[in-house]
Amino acid sequence: xxxxxxxxxxxxxxxxxxxxxxxxxxxxxxxxxxxxxxxxxxxxxxxxxxxxxxxxxxxxxxxxxxxxxxxxxxxxxxxxxxxxxxxxxxxxxxxxxxxxxxxxxxxxxxxxxxxxxxxxxxxxxxxxxxxxxxxxxxxxxxxxxxxxxxxxxxxxxxxxxxxxxxxxxxxxxxxxxxxxxxxxxxxxxxxxxxxxxxxxxxxxxxxxxxxxxxxxxxxxxxxxxxxxxxxxxxxxxxxxxxxxxxxxxxxxxxxxxxxxxxxxxxxxxxxxxxxxxxxxxxxxxx
DNA sequence: AATGTCACCAACCGCCTAAAG
DNA sequence: TCTTTAGGCGGTTGGTGACAT
Numbered sequence: 296x297x298x299x300x301x302x303x304x305x306x307x308x309x310x311x312x313x314x315x316x317x318x319x320x321x322x323x324x325x326x327x328x329x330x331x332x333x334x335x336x337x338x339x340x341x342x343x344x345x346x347x348x349x350x351x352x353x354x355x356x357x358x359x360x361x362x363x364x365x366x367x368x369x370x371x372x373x374x375x376x377x378x379x380x381x382x383x384x385x386x387x388x389x390x391x392x393x394x395x396x397x398x399x400x401x402x403x404x405x406x407x408x409x410x411x412x413x414x415x416x417x418x419x420x421x422x423x424x425x426x427x428x429x430x431x432x433x434x435x436x437x438x439x440x441x442x443x444x445x446x447x448x449x450x451x452x453x454x455x456x457x458x459x460x461x462x463x464x465x466x467x468x469x470x471x472x473x474x475x476x477x478x479x480x481x482x483x484x485x486x487x488x489x490x491x492x493x494x495x496x497x498x499x500x501x502x503x504x505x506x507x508x509x510x511x512x513x514x515x516x517x518x519x520x521x522x523x524x525x526x527x528x529x530x531x532x533x534x535x536x537x538x539x540x541x542x543x544x545x546x547x548x549x550x551x552x553x554x555x556x557x558x559x560x561x562x563x564x565x566x567x568x569x570x571x572x573x574x575x576x577x578x579x580x581x
Numbered sequence: 582a583a584t585g586t587c588a589c590c591a592a593c594c595g596c597c598t599a600a601a602g
Numbered sequence: 603t604c605t606t607t608a609g610g611c612g613g614t615t616g617g618t619g620a621c622a623t
Contacts, residue, residue: 308591308592419591
């Protein structure tokens with residue numbers, strides 16, 4: 296039986312005193328062992344509540360307030376790649392595996408690339424801002440966005456998810472024109488305050504398309520492009536992926552949606568059950 | 582001023598996975 | 603091998619404040 300339930304733990308908003316107790320406890324004992332935290336801190340809260348309060352609110356360097364344009368841009372592009380749960384049609388064998396592996400950590404993955412942002416923040420922002428706006432986007436804009444997205448996301452813009460614990464944040468520029476270097480390309484974000492339509496579409500131009508796969512850069516030890524790794528270790532990955540796929544198919548472990556490949560029909564852009572992925576990724580599988 | 586509606590976001594819930602016993 | 607426990611996640615809810623009527 297859950298002891299916490301029998302004791303009638305407190306729920307709802309946290310008070311300042313509770314925050315202080317929790318902060319002192321984490322300062323003293325460090326993160327982890329969440330089941331001990333209520334006792335150690337003298338809090339009448341369950342372990343999950345303590346953990347969530349710490350991770351989403353009290354943890355140092357949590358960034359609050361409005362999301363910057365470059366953060367929104369990144370959320371949109373990562374969500375485009377990771378976020379569409381309605382997967383069906385023409386999903387290729389290996390793509391299934393990638394989606395299966397990475398899709399379950401969508402929000403934490405995206406948050407991992409946004410310094411100071413928590414998965415909860417990103418999720419809330421998506422649900423209250425971006426998702427609605429995308430749903431009401433007129434067809435012609437949707438079409439443009441779709442086309443843009445096909446072009447803008449390249450292997451150079453996607454970073455491999457890092458192992459826990461903790462993301463290693465990318466540094467954002469404070470300018471409207473955002474550019475950053477990866478090991479084989481330069482990306483510039485051409486957001487323009489005066490161009491509303493442009494901002495809506497959050498277009499990103501690729502200044503220099505990568506032509507060569509190179510080893511990881513020194514920018515960020517864990518910012519190694521997982522695309523690069525994937526390509527470099529393709530044989531190994533292929534064997535592993537095949538084994539996983541076979542096992543999961545034999546044991547019916549893959550989500551049903553992933554089995555609908557054979558029922559695929561011609562799909563139009565903009566349909567809700569469409570599965571979209573960036574063109575460079577798609578080309579890898581053709 | 583009172584009421585209704587909406588947006589925001591902190592917090593909760595239920596589920597999954599991995600590790601330990 | 604099975605069960606229990608802890609950590610972690612995405613989805614959802616509900617309180618609150620801002621704004622509109």
